[in-house]
Amino acid sequence: MRINALINELLAYALEKGILEEADYAYATNLLIDFFGEKGFTKEEIKARDLDAILDDLTAYALENGILGEDDIVSRDNFKAKTIDLLMDRPKEVIRKFHAFYKESPRKATDYLYKLSKDVNYIQTKRIAQNIKWKHGAEYGTIDLTINLSKPEKDPRLIALQKGQKSGYPKCHLCLENEGYRGHIGYDGRSNLRIIPLNLNSEPWFFQYSPYSYFEEHSIVLNKEHVPMVINRGTFIKLADFLDYFPEYFVGSNAELPIVGGSILNHEHYQSGRYRFPIEDAEAEFFRKAGDVEVYALRWPLSTVRIKSRNRESLIDYAAHILDAWREYENKDLLIVNSKEEPHNTITPISRKEEEFYVFDLILRNNHTTEDRPDGVFHPRQAFHHIKKENIGLIEAMGLGILPGRLKTEFDLIGRFLSGDEEAGRDERLKKHWHWVERIKDRYNPETDAAGFVLEEAGKVFSEVLKDAGVFKMDEEGQQAFREFLKSL
Numbered sequence: 001m002r003i004n005a006l007i008n009e010l011l012a013y014a015l016e017k018g019i020l021e022e023a024d025y026a027y028a029t030n031l032l033i034d035f036f037g038e039k040g041f042t043k044e045e046i047k048a049r050d051l052d053a054i055l056d057d058l059t060a061y062a063l064e065n066g067i068l069g070e071d072d073i074v075s076r077d078n079f080k081a082k083t084i085d086l087l088m089d090r091p092k093e094v095i096r097k098f099h100a101f102y103k104e105s106p107r108k109a110t111d112y113l114y115k116l117s118k119d120v121n122y123i124q125t126k127r128i129a130q131n132i133k134w135k136h137g138a139e140y141g142t143i144d145l146t147i148n149l150s151k152p153e154k155d156p157r158l159i160a161l162q163k164g165q166k167s168g169y170p171k172c173h174l175c176l177e178n179e180g181y182r183g184h185i186g187y188d189g190r191s192n193l194r195i196i197p198l199n200l201n202s203e204p205w206f207f208q209y210s211p212y213s214y215f216e217e218h219s220i221v222l223n224k225e226h227v228p229m230v231i232n233r234g235t236f237i238k239l240a241d242f243l244d245y246f247p248e249y250f251v252g253s254n255a256e257l258p259i260v261g262g263s264i265l266n267h268e269h270y271q272s273g274r275y276r277f278p279i280e281d282a283e284a285e286f287f288r289k290a291g292d293v294e295v296y297a298l299r300w301p302l303s304t305v306r307i308k309s310r311n312r313e314s315l316i317d318y319a320a321h322i323l324d325a326w327r328e329y330e331n332k333d334l335l336i337v338n339s340k341e342e343p344h345n346t347i348t349p350i351s352r353k354e355e356e357f358y359v360f361d362l363i364l365r366n367n368h369t370t371e372d373r374p375d376g377v378f379h380p381r382q383a384f385h386h387i388k389k390e391n392i393g394l395i396e397a398m399g400l401g402i403l404p405g406r407l408k409t410e411f412d413l414i415g416r417f418l419s420g421d422e423e424a425g426r427d428e429r430l431k432k433h434w435h436w437v438e439r440i441k442d443r444y445n446p447e448t449d450a451a452g453f454v455l456e457e458a459g460k461v462f463s464e465v466l467k468d469a470g471v472f473k474m475d476e477e478g479q480q481a482f483r484e485f486l487k488s489l
């Protein structure tokens, strides 16, 4: 009776983690046995292993017995999420508990939802632990890098199966309708997702954790409606409202324009979490006081104005004032091309609380393109695309580089080549890196660790990538123009 033991083990796990309470035990048991095609159940005393091990075995059982028909990573993940959801509180009860904890403190509420999201494997901590993380000391500060291995790679058979599977529901992965969505082969389900309603600037919004967890307590704040990203005065109000809910979290928005925005422009959302990003430690040069708002220029590759104030309203007004001024700004000598007819300027805003101060970091962005730089003048140049070609969005702009998973194998090959393995150097996958490998290979000291050397060199490339995204360069001409812009405010 292997399935009986596995069901017992899953129930024991859920009780131990507080996902399930005794009052729901018989009910949850009956949902589970039905789900696995059983007619009866015998209680057994079992010490639970970790959830991955239990769900792997339950999924294997389901595949063997025809309960799960498709054996691919998406179908298996969706099946696992459905299984654990049978033991979870419904959204209404999760919201009730969240509010009860919130009355004690915002921290208790976020701790509750974050722990729950991990305990039910909505945040897959085991997969995320495979990510490769390191730091790079640049001349303006230390930046963080991650090779993201938490999104499993899809094999060609799965990609073929997924073709034509789009149903248009939910409209996107950020839509409210994802909560509890079972998913299908063409869509990652969210059976075990739970989200919390918020009110930002008198609009209905929601708060949830990110399944990819790029940093501690990585969360997403989303508009109830599937409406496009926008940056305006209302954005600053919504960010400040969020800080009033969760003063221990930072919150920031991607810009709304292509090239300088994030990967999802069609659903208004923010990212938040409990993480100290490199930009926070950037040297801040005091520039002036404007009423009760302090204005600083950051020494940071992406041109950033930091404003802080104890007075929330003054800060929102001043942020809106900077946004208006930047929307009008143009400097053709520095290739910052912009006009009313063809607007290219926008801001990536990040906000947090420091004791009684509200702090906004306003990153100035421009997305125009030229024949020479068709991907964007302030976008990673083509010579760096072998490492990073995606947009420099909010997270990257704050100094945390998220690099594609393929780099794990490719860096490994480069390391082997540097250590004398000529065969590794002939691998097709190194073609795109070759111009870079040629340049760095002479700097490599064969006495030292090749893998560490490659990461260090990749850190240098990412630092250059950040500089590419900066509108006012870190040289004298750029900094002079940056100061003139600040003076004009």
Ligand SMILES: [Zn+2]
Pocket (backbone or CB within 6 Å): 171, 172, 173, 174, 175, 176, 225, 226, 227, 266, 267
């Ligand atoms: Zn949406």
